[in-house]
Amino acid sequence: MRILQIGGGNFLRGFADWMIQKGNDAGVLDTGVVVLKVTPRPSRVPLRAAPFRVVLDGPDGPDVTRVDVIDEVVDAYADWDRCLAIARGDDLRLVVSNTTEAGIVDVPDDLSARPPETFPAKIAVLLHERWRHCGGDPARGLSFLPCELNEDNGRLLRSAVLRHAAALDPAFAAWTGAHCRFYDTIVDRIVPGGDAEEVRGERYAHWAIAGDPHIRDEFPLDRAGLPVEFLEDIGPYRVKKVRILNGSHTALAAVAPLLGCVTVNQAVGHPLAGEYLRRLLDTEVLPTLPPGAGPFAAATVERLASPALEHRLADIALNAIAKWQTRNLPVVRDRWAAGERAPLNVFALACLVLGYAGEPGDFPVRDDAEVVARIRDGVFPFDDARLAEETADHVRAIRAAGPEAALEKVIR
Missing domain, CATH: 1.10.1040.10 (N-(1-d-carboxylethyl)-l-norvaline Dehydrogenase; domain 2)
Incomplete structure (x- = not known):
């Protein structure tokens, strides 16, 4: 299984990628991560498909984990064709994102641009490519775990993506609404900084995910003893x-x-x-x-x-x-x-x-x-x-x- 990660900042590296690594190590996952850079400005930390360390500080000293789950990094503004190819992939199942609260916006966008400007419009175009390639196969829908702190972040992202999807093709919008799952989440870990080789954070972590039981089978991190909760309501x-x-x-x-x-x-x-x-x-x-x-x-x-x-x-x-x-x-x-x-x-x-x-x-x-x-x-x-x-x-x-x-x- 592959996970598409929108954003490669310190938080996702020290939180989501750390958890995915722990899930792989425990045998509850067998997955790699493709990081998609979706902003035109340069990254403060150079993004690369290479191992890095997550150092978690605690009263009894640091806990160090080697994370090697990132197997590809793609700049949407430099290689949009590669982004489209990733969206077509049979092994892609999940999308994790952190574009800050400013990222999930429901505004008009040029869907013919390479790439579109906003995060939801980029997702809509990538999903459209997937839908077109798979012929609308219901089994090829994706699950989305937005880590942005907007209230009802999954529902907010779904609404914005569906609006763009309707502009692209009503049949595609119907497939997205029926077969792609957008989960509300809340994340908690202080990750103050890092560089390409090391990310530092606190030991404490919590990831709450609300929605149907499908996501627990697809992303069973709680079975590795990780601080992930699957709840009916995270409000x-x-x-x-x-x-x-x-x-x-x-x-x-x-x-x-x-x-x-x-x-x-x-x-x-x-x-x-x-x-x-x-x-x-x-x-x-x-x-x-x-x-x-x-x-x-x-x-x-x-x-x-x-x-x-x-x-x-x-x-x-x-x-x-x-x-x-x-x-x-x-x-x-x-x-x-x-x-x-x-x-x-x-x-x-x-x-x-x-x-x-x-x-x-x-x-x-x-x-x-x-x-x-x-x-x-x-x-x-x-x-x-x-x-x-x-x-x-x-x-x-x-x-x-x-x-x-x-x-x-x-x-x-």
Whole structure:
């Protein structure tokens, strides 16, 4: 069996590829991975079909695994014909992806382009090639495990792909809807960095997959003792995890660089940034969650503070506006609906707006050029008058007093 992996960043290498390697070693899988590079910009870590090490840090020292499951890497912008050939393959069964929250978008695209621009459009064209080649064989449908943190990520990807499929051929769209399976998932492991030869992460990991029983037979990693759960509904766990862990990451990556912090553990240990994080969780995030989420929040702060994880805030800043929308905006809206405020989450957005606008000049900005350009032209990234007004208030305060004094006022 072959798995098509959309994206070759540190997270997928230190999480999905590590699990696939463990599954192969345990004999529950016999699979290789084809990595598809789907962005035109150069990769920060050179992608190659070669073994690498996954080093998982823990209190009793590092755990090292040699991962050799990647047997091919293809750049969609350099060799689209090879991508189409892979899609036709008889041994292809699964697609795993992580294109960040900005990747799963349902927008018009040029389906004749080589390749199309968006991730769902690329998938639709690849599936169309597979459908055409196999003559619509029902057994040749694929299973999709999106690791993006969008809510209902599998259903969201399915909807976008089906819209493009309908534009290509109604019969193809019917085959995709009936025989391709898109599973909602939630993933959890902190993977702070790495290079072509080594990826470093934490020991903790969790992969929850919702949907029909077919995926458990096709991808039986739980039978290798791996932390994979197959559930009917991952919604409650997803909300807790994304708001507490990922929302904290996004907020810290926006605020802490303005206080001179470079890594997450530095930020947690910083007197002001650390207090900001704890107050964010205690006064804004936890009140939006069911009772019982407190221990997960406390454990998350402990994970973020680990000195073994040198997680650079600049690495978390990739597509930060889209991440804030997915991870932090729901907290703001839930607080507003309860008649409360969420100034600490909105303060993080204000820091992002200032950073994208070039104030200060060394703020880590890693986003689509169009998103950055619009903010620098004075266009607020969300169509929400109250959010725009509250963000502008924080922006004025930061400009007037500096980030440290402005944050201290919000916290106190």
